[in-house]
Amino acid sequence: xxxxxxxxxxxxxxxxxxALKVAKAVKxxxxxxxxxxxxxxxxxxxxPRTLKKExxxxxxRISAPPRNKLDQYQILKYPLTTESAMxxxxxxNTLVFIVDIRADKKKIKAAVKKMYDxxxxxxxxxxxxxxxxxxxxxxxxxxxxxxxxxxDMGGISEQA
Amino acid sequence: MARIKxxxxxxxxxxxxxxxxxDLKNELSLLRVAKVTGGAPNKLSKIKxxxxxxxxxxxVISQKQKAALREAYKNKKFIPLDLRPKKTxxxxxxxxxxxxxxxxxxxxxxxxxxxxxxxxxxx
Numbered sequence: 509x510x511x512x513x514x515x516x517x518x519x520x521x522x523x524x525x526x527a528l529k530v531a532k533a534v535k536x537x538x539x540x541x542x543x544x545x546x547x548x549x550x551x552x553x554x555x556p557r558t559l560k561k562e563x564x565x566x567x568x569r570i571s572a573p574p575r576n577k578l579d580q581y582q583i584l585k586y587p588l589t590t591e592s593a594m595x596x597x598x599x600x601n602t603l604v605f606i607v608d609i610r611a612d613k614k615k616i617k618a619a620v621k622k623m624y625d626x627x628x629x630x631x632x633x634x635x636x637x638x639x640x641x642x643x644x645x646x647x648x649x650x651x652x653x654x655x656x657x658x659x660d661m662g663g664i665s666e667q668a
Numbered sequence: 669m670a671r672i673k674x675x676x677x678x679x680x681x682x683x684x685x686x687x688x689x690x691d692l693k694n695e696l697s698l699l700r701v702a703k704v705t706g707g708a709p710n711k712l713s714k715i716k717x718x719x720x721x722x723x724x725x726x727x728v729i730s731q732k733q734k735a736a737l738r739e740a741y742k743n744k745k746f747i748p749l750d751l752r753p754k755k756t757x758x759x760x761x762x763x764x765x766x767x768x769x770x771x772x773x774x775x776x777x778x779x780x781x782x783x784x785x786x787x788x789x790x791x
Contacts, residue, residue: 567746571737581693586700623697 580619583611609635672721677728685729692722 585606587593593604603626607616613631620626677685696718702711734751741747753760771779 567741567744568748571741571748571751572733581697584697586697586704589704 578608578610578615580622583608583615583619584623607633671717672724674724674728677725678732682729682732685725685732689722689725689729692718692725696722 585608588604588606590604596602596604603620605616605620611619613633616631616633617628620628677688680688696715699707699711699715699718702708703715737748738751741751
């Protein structure tokens with residue numbers, strides 16, 4: 509009984525002190541001060557910058573990336589062995605290949621380097637549409653750094 | 669070169685298969701050159717053989733890869749879409765067996781208290 513009385517009185521005291529505190533704050537005007545109003549300089553409302561998260565998938569959609577189907581074997585199909593092509597080999601130090609149409613000059617240069625270990629100085633390409641071909645192929649000429657490597661290519665020099 | 673046997677290929681490790689693939693592709697490119705420069709008929713007939721063996725090696729490589737991936741995702745919750753059962757779109761979007769079997773409390777109680785009774789008729 510006594511304990512309860514004591515508790516009651518202390519509670520009242522606490523409440524009172526708290527009430528006094530709040531009254532003080534209100535009088536000083538700090539709690540109710542409004543936030544400075546934002547000045548809008550434009551008529552339109554643009555979405556503010558929001559958080560942009562990077563992709564972090566829980567599982568890859570494709571289980572494994574597909575293999576590169578345009579590798580050097582696919583790019584360089586076969587060399588051209590027409591008379592004019594032969595002439596180019598001898599006179600202009602160039603090789604003429606039939607090349608996959610999806611290859612670009614950079615890829616052709618890299619493929620020639622990989623297959624025959626030839627450093628090509630320049631690659632020219634053109635698209636042919638020849639009777640009997642369902643899909644046109646590039647004919648590509650590549651100028652070579654050294655003539656000796658031309659003869660190293662298997663089979664071509666034998667024709668000459 | 670001996671004829672490529674698939675059951676031999678399946679035993680080989682991936683690196684060896686890739687190396688074999690490279691050799692075959694090299695051979696194919698040589699044969700193609702020979703075709704253009706008027707090669708011997710025995711070379712020309714080999715082109716088909718080499719092409720088919722390349723196909724065999726690629727098949728084995730991709731089958732092994734798929735099997736290994738399925739193993740890797742065995743007990744995971746989310747698996748890549750190409751490892752999920754393909755079936756048909758309609759079948760995939762149907763309710764699962766569990767979802768179909770769900771009943772409301774009401775229905776369950778009804779079944780419990782008022783099951784379908786079977787009667788026998790005396791002749």
